[in-house]
Amino acid sequence: MTCRTCRVPVLTQFASPDLVGAIVEGGLDPAGDPRWPDSGAESPAEYARWSGHLCGMACLRMTLGPGAPSLFALRDGALRYGAYTDGADSDGVIKGLVYAPFARYASEVHGLDAVVHRELSPAGILELLDEGRRVMASVHFGIRHPQQPAPGRGGHLVLLTSRTADGGGVHFHNPSGTSAATRAAGLPLPVFERFFAGRGVSLPGGARNG
Ligand SMILES: [Zn+2]
Numbered sequence: 204m205t206c207r208t209c210r211v212p213v214l215t216q217f218a219s220p221d222l223v224g225a226i227v228e229g230g231l232d233p234a235g236d237p238r239w240p241d242s243g244a245e246s247p248a249e250y251a252r253w254s255g256h257l258c259g260m261a262c263l264r265m266t267l268g269p270g271a272p273s274l275f276a277l278r279d280g281a282l283r284y285g286a287y288t289d290g291a292d293s294d295g296v297i298k299g300l301v302y303a304p305f306a307r308y309a310s311e312v313h314g315l316d317a318v319v320h321r322e323l324s325p326a327g328i329l330e331l332l333d334e335g336r337r338v339m340a341s342v343h344f345g346i347r348h349p350q351q352p353a354p355g356r357g358g359h360l361v362l363l364t365s366r367t368a369d370g371g372g373v374h375f376h377n378p379s380g381t382s383a384a385t386r387a388a389g390l391p392l393p394v395f396e397r398f399f400a401g402r403g404v405s406l407p408g409g410a411r412n413g
Contacts, residue, residue, distance in 0.1 A: 224381035243273025261378035284308035357400025
C-alpha cells in the first residue's frame with residue numbers, strides 16, 4: 204500500500220499487517236502468522252525469532268520502494284555488515300540495529316546516501332525533512348499510543364517521511380503500527396519528542412517524495 208500523504212509504501216515488520224496488534228499486544232506467537240513466507244524467512248521459527256527486531260529493515264524496505272528485497276533478504280545483508288549480532292559475541296541474543304554498519308550496508312549495497320545522526324534534535328529532524336531526506340528515528344514502541352504517557356525513549360525505529368500538512372509536526376510510518384492510522388501517522392513535534400531518543404539515520408528521499 205502506498206501512503207496517500209507521502210507516496211511512500213506503508214510496510215510492517217510482520218508479514219500480516221492485520222496481525223501486528225495480536226502479535227505485539229495480544230501474545231500471538233509470530234510463528235502463527237500464515238503469511239510468514241512472504242518475509243523471506245526460512246522457517247516459521249526463524250520468522251518468530253527475528254521479526255520483532257526488523258523495524259529497521261521494514262524502514263529500509265519502505266525507502267527502497269516497490270521491488271525492494273524481502274525483509275529477511277535485507278536482514279541477511281545487514282547481518283553480514285554487522286548491523287545485527289546473533290552469535291557467540293552476543294550469547295546468541297539478537298542485538299541491533301547498529302547504526303554505523305547499517306549505514307555502510309545501505310550505502311554500499313543499496314546505493315543510499317545514509318548518514319548516522321548520533322545526536323539529533325526534533326528541529327534537526329525538520330531540517331532534514333525540509334532537505335528532502337527521510338529519517339529513521341529511534342523512538343519507544345509505545346508511540347503507537349501517543350495519547351498515553353511515553354513509557355520510555357528509543358528501542359524501536361520509525362521512518363519519518365515529511366512534515367504534517369500543518370507544517371508543525373512529523374508524518375511517519377511505523378513498522379509495528381497496529382492500525383492503518385498508526386502505521387502511517389502524524390504527530391505534533393512535542394508529542395513525537397516524548398518518545399524520541401534523539402538519534403537516527405537519515406536516508407535520501409525518493410523522486411516521488413512529496
Ligand atoms: Zn506516509
